[in-house]
Amino acid sequence: MTLSSAARAAALALALAATAAAAATLSPGRQAVVAALGAGDAAAGKAFFFARHTGGKADTPACTACHTTDLTKAGQTKAGKAIDPMAASRAPDRFSDLATVEKWFRRNCTDVLGRECTKSEKANVIAYLLSI
Numbered sequence: 001m002t003l004s005s006a007a008r009a010a011a012l013a014l015a016l017a018a019t020a021a022a023a024a025t026l027s028p029g030r031q032a033v034v035a036a037l038g039a040g041d042a043a044a045g046k047a048f049f050f051a052r053h054t055g056g057k058a059d060t061p062a063c064t065a066c067h068t069t070d071l072t073k074a075g076q077t078k079a080g081k082a083i084d085p086m087a088a089s090r091a092p093d094r095f096s097d098l099a100t101v102e103k104w105f106r107r108n109c110t111d112v113l114g115r116e117c118t119k120s121e122k123a124n125v126i127a128y129l130l131s132i
């Protein structure tokens with residue numbers, strides 16, 4: 001094994017350990033949300049969250065219209081009311097109550113896409129937001 005492949009193997013082991021630790025440290029509420037929606041794909045969730053969609057309201061073509069593109073910062077409703085950051089690392093209480101998560105997905109997806117999000121779209125978004 002060359003030095004660089006040893007370094008890569010060590011980095012991979014660390015990344016895997018970090019992923020396992022992150023999953024293990026999810027609060028019981030968050031574990032229940034993830035269990036209900038299923039494991040998602042964080043990269044797909046990020047792409048979905050930042051994409052411009054059609055079918056919804058003209059002034060909210062993307063999730064970022066209210067949540068902004070820096071999810072570690074506060075967002076704003078169309079009426080100008082502050083929305084707490086979406087990044088799980090900045091929002092310990094988020095994504096821990098399934099009814100709340102489902103209620104806002106229903107409302108926000110209807111605004112942005114003109115339809116409800118699918119279960120896998122929701123799982124992907126939650127996987128992404130829990131990763132940041």
Ligand code: HEC
Binds near residue numbers: 064065067105
């Ligand atoms: C019209 C403004 C607006 C748009 C557009 C919007 N949201 Fe939201 N979102 C809100 C508000 C307001 C809340 C509830 C207040 C809060 O949780 O701080 C919320 C809450 C949420 C929650 C609940 C989080 C929790 O605390 O459990 C999720 C998940 C969510 N939004 C995802 C999305 C996704 C995905 C999109 C794009 C499809 C989106 N939002 C687009 C305004 C918006």
